[in-house]
Amino acid sequence: MSKMIDINSKIKDVIALPIGHDVVFRLFLQTGLSFSLLDNPLVLNIKLKNLSKILKRKIPTSFFQTVIDLVNSELEQPLEDDAPINKAWWKEAVFYQIYPRSFKDSNGDGIGDIQGIISKLDTLKDLGIDCLWLSPIYDSPNDDNGYDIRDYRNIMAEFGTMDDVDLLISELKKRDMKIIMDLVVNHTSDEHPWFQAALNGDKEKQDYYIFRDKPNNWTSFFSGSAWRYFKEIDKYALKLFSSKQMDLNWDNPKIRKEVADIVTFWLEKGIDGFRMDVINYISKNPELPDGDTLVGDLVGFTGMEHYFYGPNLTKYLAELRKNAFEPYQGFSVGETPGIGTQLGKLLTGDYRKIMDLTFSFDHLETPGKVRFDDYRYDLNFYKFYLIENQKSFSNRYWMSLFVDNHDNPRFISKIDPSNRYRDELAKNINMILLTLKGTPFFYQGQEIGMTNNEFKSMDDIRDVESINKYKEMIAAGKTEKEAFATILAGSRDHCRTPMQWNDKTYGGFSENQPWIKGYQDLKTTNIEYQQKQNNSIYNFTKQLIHYRKENPVLIYGDIEFIKENTKDYFIYKRKDENNEFLIEINLSDDRQKRIIDSTGYKLIFSNVKNQEKMMSAYEANLYRKI
Numbered sequence: 001m002s003k004m005i006d007i008n009s010k011i012k013d014v015i016a017l018p019i020g021h022d023v024v025f026r027l028f029l030q031t032g033l034s035f036s037l038l039d040n041p042l043v044l045n046i047k048l049k050n051l052s053k054i055l056k057r058k059i060p061t062s063f064f065q066t067v068i069d070l071v072n073s074e075l076e077q078p079l080e081d082d083a084p085i086n087k088a089w090w091k092e093a094v095f096y097q098i099y100p101r102s103f104k105d106s107n108g109d110g111i112g113d114i115q116g117i118i119s120k121l122d123t124l125k126d127l128g129i130d131c132l133w134l135s136p137i138y139d140s141p142n143d144d145n146g147y148d149i150r151d152y153r154n155i156m157a158e159f160g161t162m163d164d165v166d167l168l169i170s171e172l173k174k175r176d177m178k179i180i181m182d183l184v185v186n187h188t189s190d191e192h193p194w195f196q197a198a199l200n201g202d203k204e205k206q207d208y209y210i211f212r213d214k215p216n217n218w219t220s221f222f223s224g225s226a227w228r229y230f231k232e233i234d235k236y237a238l239k240l241f242s243s244k245q246m247d248l249n250w251d252n253p254k255i256r257k258e259v260a261d262i263v264t265f266w267l268e269k270g271i272d273g274f275r276m277d278v279i280n281y282i283s284k285n286p287e288l289p290d291g292d293t294l295v296g297d298l299v300g301f302t303g304m305e306h307y308f309y310g311p312n313l314t315k316y317l318a319e320l321r322k323n324a325f326e327p328y329q330g331f332s333v334g335e336t337p338g339i340g341t342q343l344g345k346l347l348t349g350d351y352r353k354i355m356d357l358t359f360s361f362d363h364l365e366t367p368g369k370v371r372f373d374d375y376r377y378d379l380n381f382y383k384f385y386l387i388e389n390q391k392s393f394s395n396r397y398w399m400s401l402f403v404d405n406h407d408n409p410r411f412i413s414k415i416d417p418s419n420r421y422r423d424e425l426a427k428n429i430n431m432i433l434l435t436l437k438g439t440p441f442f443y444q445g446q447e448i449g450m451t452n453n454e455f456k457s458m459d460d461i462r463d464v465e466s467i468n469k470y471k472e473m474i475a476a477g478k479t480e481k482e483a484f485a486t487i488l489a490g491s492r493d494h495c496r497t498p499m500q501w502n503d504k505t506y507g508g509f510s511e512n513q514p515w516i517k518g519y520q521d522l523k524t525t526n527i528e529y530q531q532k533q534n535n536s537i538y539n540f541t542k543q544l545i546h547y548r549k550e551n552p553v554l555i556y557g558d559i560e561f562i563k564e565n566t567k568d569y570f571i572y573k574r575k576d577e578n579n580e581f582l583i584e585i586n587l588s589d590d591r592q593k594r595i596i597d598s599t600g601y602k603l604i605f606s607n608v609k610n611q612e613k614m615m616s617a618y619e620a621n622l623y624r625k626i
Helices: 011-015 018-031 035-039 048-054 061-071 114-119 121-127 162-174 193-199 253-269 293-299 313-328 341-348 379-392 411-415 422-435 464-475 480-490 527-531 537-550
Strands: 095-098 131-134 151-155 178-183 187-189 227-230 235-238 245-247 273-276 331-335 357-359 439-443 558-562 569-575 580-586 601-606 620-625
Touching (some): 011 018, 011 048, 018 061, 048 061, 114 162, 151 162, 162 253, 178 253, 187 193, 253 273, 253 313, 313 341, 379 569, 422 620, 527 537, 537 601
Parallel strands (some): 095 131, 095 439, 178 273, 331 357
Antiparallel strands (some): 187 245, 227 235, 569 580, 601 620
């Protein structure tokens, strides 16, 4: 255990602790401060009390005490030793996230379904996918597209039936493929029987949730207060997300038992594990104190310091793993917003037995920017983030590798909004994901280079977060044009438009109008077309996935970064005692002078047809040492 910090501690003492490291990193991300400051001895040796005096007119002393208390709440350091890598199927697998509502409609109602997924398993197998991750298919009123669950043991009618799920699992096993599902247990729908019983006066079920006589100042991720008043019992209930997503009280052992039973139910049914939604939010400070307003201004959500790494988080997750996951050797990956490198290691170290992987989102925005900002993403920051994490993760830890998911705009559109270099950039990013050390997660459409949608108006938007934010901006005085421009920059709907299977009406997703409109090129951005083109994004990705499987050095091999401080280049080697690969990436849309000698290597993959003296825009090459 490390020593606690106080107001006399130095900045370097803060950074030396896990939460301190991750909080400072987050602070630099939010503000856009240069990370080079953290290499400056003068900065590192500033005492907190002196910093407080310097900034006393801008930052109250209470802010520093909030940071001190937060940093001291986790003093354990990640274990660092020379242990060998524990090999596992999920380290070698290529995962593929399916957003069921938008993947494939089998019955013509405009909504994707389980039978639609089954009909495309051969295509996914052909691509090289080992494991599917399904966003929620449970019974839900659909306030947040299934992330508001009404019944964890039943299926949303528009997706199909439990028999369909059993068939899906069976068909996957026939193809030697696996499946994980979404476990959404920070909250339930307000229509869940537990919550309805609570509103009807059931004291036991009231303790399943977080009710209070008066709300604190916490704010919701979906705009407004994090509390909703219920006149039926004259109390407020916590809801960190939408007004229909009510937070569960994980301090109640009965809730933890209920969650373990849900996990057991599905693992017994034959699934292979779970992606756990905002799982690091399950443990709240039991006093539910007000959040520091300055911290709230910095991170965008007041109160987050009291639950993003709560007092019983690791205890409750370790208990869940022991009681539910381990008996079935279930895999777990946690969505962990706000969790950085060091806390991520404490949550996933193989010796800790808490989770296998986490999804951190620190790389998805350039420092100083947030999702709803309209800007061009700088790939040099992605390189910086990857190098920092790859170096930090010893053999006891493993990294998830992803860029697209159901909660963010398309990554390549943030880099190149014009789509001029769509093909080169899509291949470039996919090569990075498939050649670094870690487990790659692809999101539907990424294999054909799907981009952000050209939504016409708010009438096209379906995302509850975007709709709430739009209303909030209008109420604050923004014009409809200004508000829609903001929504267009960051709406989650960009990744939720229908998957494009062919160039027919609605892209072969459905025979009828889909639940959400898609405005994308259908001529070339579809599976059927790209399967027939040798140099397509699909076939490039497919070949690279299969090559990774054939060469374990690209999975378990050592990694060495070359000229890592040179802007616009990302160059590294993967090697073991018998093999060596060189990966050469141009991170810019400019032609670049080659700075690495590839003599003695054979070119295996490239996203350009002909290599020239200068590297082309977003050129990406994989060489093998002869």
